[in-house]
Amino acid sequence: MKPMTVNQLPIGSVSQVERVNAPINKPALAQQLEDIGFLPGEQVTVLRRSLLGDPLMVRIGSSTFALRRAEAQLIEVANISQ
Amino acid sequence: MKLSKIHFFDSYPLLALLGNPNCGKTALFNLLTGSRQKVANYAGVTVERKEGRLTLASGQSLRILDLPGAYSLYPRSLDERVTCNVLLGRAEGEKRPDLVLCVLNATNLRRNLRLVLAAKRLGLPCIVLLNMSDIAKRNGLKIHAADLAAELGLPVIPTIGVNAHGVDELRHFLDGLDWRNLPAQSTAINTQTNFTETDNQRVQQILEKLALNELVPDVLADRLDRVLLQPILGPIILVAMLFFIFQAVFSWATLPMEAIKWAVDAAAGFFSSHMSDSWLRSLLINGILAGLGGVLVFLPQILILFFFILLLEESGYLPRAAFLLDRLMATVGLSGRSFIPLLSSFACAIPGIMATRSISNPRDRLVTILIAPMMTCSARLPVYALLISAFIPNQKLWADLDLQGLVLFLLYLMGIVGAMAVAWILQHFTSKQFQVHALMMELPSYHLPRLGNLILGLWQRCEIFLRRVGGIIFILTVCLWALSSFPAPPLNATGAPIEYSIAGMLGKALAVLFQPIGFNWQISIALVPGLAAREVVVSSLATVYALSTVNNSANDALIPLISQAWSLATALSLLAWFVFAPQCLSTIAAVKRETGGWKIPLLLLSYLFVLAYIASFVTYQTALLFGWG
Numbered sequence: 001m002k003p004m005t006v007n008q009l010p011i012g013s014v015s016q017v018e019r020v021n022a023p024i025n026k027p028a029l030a031q032q033l034e035d036i037g038f039l040p041g042e043q044v045t046v047l048r049r050s051l052l053g054d055p056l057m058v059r060i061g062s063s064t065f066a067l068r069r070a071e072a073q074l075i076e077v078a079n080i081s082q
Numbered sequence: 083m084k085l086s087k088i089h090f091f092d093s094y095p096l097l098a099l100l101g102n103p104n105c106g107k108t109a110l111f112n113l114l115t116g117s118r119q120k121v122a123n124y125a126g127v128t129v130e131r132k133e134g135r136l137t138l139a140s141g142q143s144l145r146i147l148d149l150p151g152a153y154s155l156y157p158r159s160l161d162e163r164v165t166c167n168v169l170l171g172r173a174e175g176e177k178r179p180d181l182v183l184c185v186l187n188a189t190n191l192r193r194n195l196r197l198v199l200a201a202k203r204l205g206l207p208c209i210v211l212l213n214m215s216d217i218a219k220r221n222g223l224k225i226h227a228a229d230l231a232a233e234l235g236l237p238v239i240p241t242i243g244v245n246a247h248g249v250d251e252l253r254h255f256l257d258g259l260d261w262r263n264l265p266a267q268s269t270a271i272n273t274q275t276n277f278t279e280t281d282n283q284r285v286q287q288i289l290e291k292l293a294l295n296e297l298v299p300d301v302l303a304d305r306l307d308r309v310l311l312q313p314i315l316g317p318i319i320l321v322a323m324l325f326f327i328f329q330a331v332f333s334w335a336t337l338p339m340e341a342i343k344w345a346v347d348a349a350a351g352f353f354s355s356h357m358s359d360s361w362l363r364s365l366l367i368n369g370i371l372a373g374l375g376g377v378l379v380f381l382p383q384i385l386i387l388f389f390f391i392l393l394l395e396e397s398g399y400l401p402r403a404a405f406l407l408d409r410l411m412a413t414v415g416l417s418g419r420s421f422i423p424l425l426s427s428f429a430c431a432i433p434g435i436m437a438t439r440s441i442s443n444p445r446d447r448l449v450t451i452l453i454a455p456m457m458t459c460s461a462r463l464p465v466y467a468l469l470i471s472a473f474i475p476n477q478k479l480w481a482d483l484d485l486q487g488l489v490l491f492l493l494y495l496m497g498i499v500g501a502m503a504v505a506w507i508l509q510h511f512t513s514k515q516f517q518v519h520a521l522m523m524e525l526p527s528y529h530l531p532r533l534g535n536l537i538l539g540l541w542q543r544c545e546i547f548l549r550r551v552g553g554i555i556f557i558l559t560v561c562l563w564a565l566s567s568f569p570a571p572p573l574n575a576t577g578a579p580i581e582y583s584i585a586g587m588l589g590k591a592l593a594v595l596f597q598p599i600g601f602n603w604q605i606s607i608a609l610v611p612g613l614a615a616r617e618v619v620v621s622s623l624a625t626v627y628a629l630s631t632v633n634n635s636a637n638d639a640l641i642p643l644i645s646q647a648w649s650l651a652t653a654l655s656l657l658a659w660f661v662f663a664p665q666c667l668s669t670i671a672a673v674k675r676e677t678g679g680w681k682i683p684l685l686l687l688s689y690l691f692v693l694a695y696i697a698s699f700v701t702y703q704t705a706l707l708f709g710w711g
Contacts, residue, residue: 028158029520031278032442035154036522037193039282043297047304051313055408055418055521061192062297064525066405066418071522 004080006058007072009046015080017042017060023074030074037061038075046072094135094143095261096177098168100201101185102194103151104526106213108132109243110185111148114252118538122395125151125524126422126440129161131168131176138257147179150440153193154278155200159442169204181264182208188218188225188240189527191294195285198234200277207264208236211252215240217527221298233288244532303398303527310399316406327390328494329487331383331463332470338382346375361567368628369563373621374551376640380464380620381547385540387460391429392539396531400425401523408521414502415509417443418521420450424501427457428494431665432672439676442520449508451673452686453501455665458494460543461550461616465660466493468620472645473653496661500693550615558611559621566607566629580629589626599659599698600652600705604630615666651705658701662694 009015017038022030037060038044047057047064054069099107103125112119115134120127132148149168150161157163164173171178184201186194201208212218212227231238239255242248289295310316350371357363394400404421411418419441427434434454441447458466467490474489565585572582580586589607596606604626612619624640627647644653664687665673673683705711 031156032158032520032522034278035156035158036524039279041282041286042192047307048311049313050311050406050409051317052409054412055405057307057311057405057525062190063193064300064303066401066408066521066523066525068408068412068417068521071520 003076003078005073006044006046006067006075006077007056007069009044009077009080011046011048013080014043014045015077016040017044018076018078021074021076023070029071033071033074036065037063044075044077094145095180096145096147097136097181097183098147098149098179099183099185100149100165100169100197101151101213102153102187102190102197104524105151105185105187105190105194106243107151107185108148110183110211110213110241110249111146113243113246113249115146118542119148121535122400123398123526123529124395124401124422125526126161126437129164129436129439131164131173136253136256138253140257142257142261144256146183147176152197154197155204160439160447169201169206179206180261181259182206183211184208184236185211185213185241188212188215188223189221191225192285192289195234195288196278196281198236199281199284202234202236203277205266207266209255210234210236210238212238212240213243216242216245223294223298225294226292229292230288233291300527303525306528307402307525311402311405320403320406324494325487325491327387328491329484330390331386331490332467332484332487334386335382339379342375342379342381346371346378350375364567364629365560365563369560369625370556372624372628372640373559373563374556376468376624377464377551377555377617377621380467380617381544383467384460384463384547385543387463388429388540388543389536392536393531396529396535398526398528401525404523405525410502414506415512416449416505417441417446418523419443420446423450424454424457427454427459430459430461431455431457431669435669435672435676445512448677448682449505451676451682452508452689453504455669455686455690456497456501456504456662458497458661459616461666462660462663464617464620466490466657468623468640468644469653469657472641473648473650493657493661496658500662500697504689504693550617554615555618555621558614558618559625562607562611562622563625563629566626578630580626585626598702599695600649600655600702601659601698602648602652604647605652605656613664613667615668616660616663619660649705650710651702654705654710655698655702658697659694662690662697664690664694 003018017040019040020030020033020038042061045059047059049056055066056069056072058065058067058072099111101107104123108119108121108128111117111132111134112121114136117132117134119132128148128150130150134146134148136144136146138144147168149165152162152165155166155169157166167173168176169179169182182201182204184198186198198210210231212225212230215225218225227238227240237255239252241252286295310319350367353363353366353371357366394403400422404418407421408418411420420438423434423437423441426437431454434457435451438447438450438454441450470486470489474486477485479485479488562585566580566583568583570582571579585607586603588610589603592606592610593601593603601609604623607626608619608622611622623644627640627643670683670687673686674680677683
């Protein structure tokens, strides 16, 4: 089974970051996501999606970020609970 | 805000403020140095280093650098690079800081602490400022500074950036330091190695030890966001809010505008009855009073607009508006990151263009620079307001809606639509591999706007405007008056004297070029000094028309004059011209500075000129078809 990524999470569910994958055409993106707090073990929740499902509003630890779907797709999560 | 290359206080110890974006570094900087740098509630307000000076009670002077916020010490964008270069001692004309003041947002230690750990590795003496400690306390977070200090191995001092006494303890601490012998951290470690994950584990440990590991939800933000960011309701609220602002710009300003107009008229009346007819009287009445008064009258409207912009900036709503509009930006190939620079451009394109430094993708940055000037800057507001007052009837549409406010809203909208269209076209000139657009924008907590900041912000706007009126606008108005008054008309002249002057002849020559878009020679003259500053178009028109009238009722107001002299088609065409009009010279200079060459500014100048000409041509010809000639 493929691991779940942040963009697939149901709204309001709490899960933990497993790892951040680097996209081939822009590897720096993964580092950037780690810089703002998407690190293994951190608690992540999707708070809402905008009208067409993009961008997403994501709570990571105690900060809130707006991410585009392409960015959210890079973040693998585990231990999902409602 | 020029950075001087010469430093007079070079011998004083140098302190640098380091911290995550939007943790309140600039607020602390302002408190410590008595500066008045811009603060607002979103990430990336500060994009360059700023220097200030602090004198302690003991008489010791310190230099303090305010640096752009950074999430890590691996720079992603131009503004983050500034921060890293200063800390590593690579910044041009600047020594390495003697002490790093590491600012923590106490309500978000989890993310902020990682930067402290990275800062420790720089090998520089370092102290930690626990900022926003008041909000943390209110949220029920009990942070023991002493325990945190023990864990970090660094001094920790609580501060409150928005409180006049918020840095007293810090001042006291700095006074107790021996500046010749600061305790340096263990030797610097190669910053290229990636410590992100080990740092995170260390932060977890610290938080657990201090019993701060539990995540405190931001109840207020969650509740407000549920309404303000609701997928359908959210955009409606955003549009309604903007709509209300433009309505207010017209309806609230009536009284103060009348007062200014009355004062200018009274002054003109005084001079014309107490002075004999001379060139000096003409300069005073037709040049200075008509010109400057014509611009000054729009100050209330500018202040009302800025009142709302400041309110939005302080509250934390702005990045949320960017969240709502991000999808739209994506369609034209831009990231939501471009939103804040574009928004700043509503004040003036120059800070907007500078704010693009926080965009990490160079292609996105360039496109944002190219379209930023299309956002309606506050210098265009007087031109819009003048034409709207003269040609759009002041009547109510349904639901108490003001027609003039609606037209103003539409003009702002046209600029935005034009900018989006250009971005969309430019998208087709970029190869696919550069089209990965990151958003990753922090949505901060909501804060109640602070009255002091609002008043200060408005006062600064007022100062800027008055300095422009007294400076560049004054000089150009006098120049234009001179060009329009000399040489004197021949004795057998039939028209107004101005028609025989240098400016009159120049205007008539230019009018050939502008005739197809409906501009007469008076407008053509006014457009030339308008290149230096947009408001000058208004003052120039006032001067030109004051001098054009054959019977000498010089202090006639400009609005009734032009509403008689121009057709509606001409007025609409001029409005369309100003939506796209080629930028003022200072914007072109800013673009040259930011892009490091003449290529981009020349491209900008020519494409906006062509766009403005086409827009005016279409508007004018369409209006003629409707019989509004």
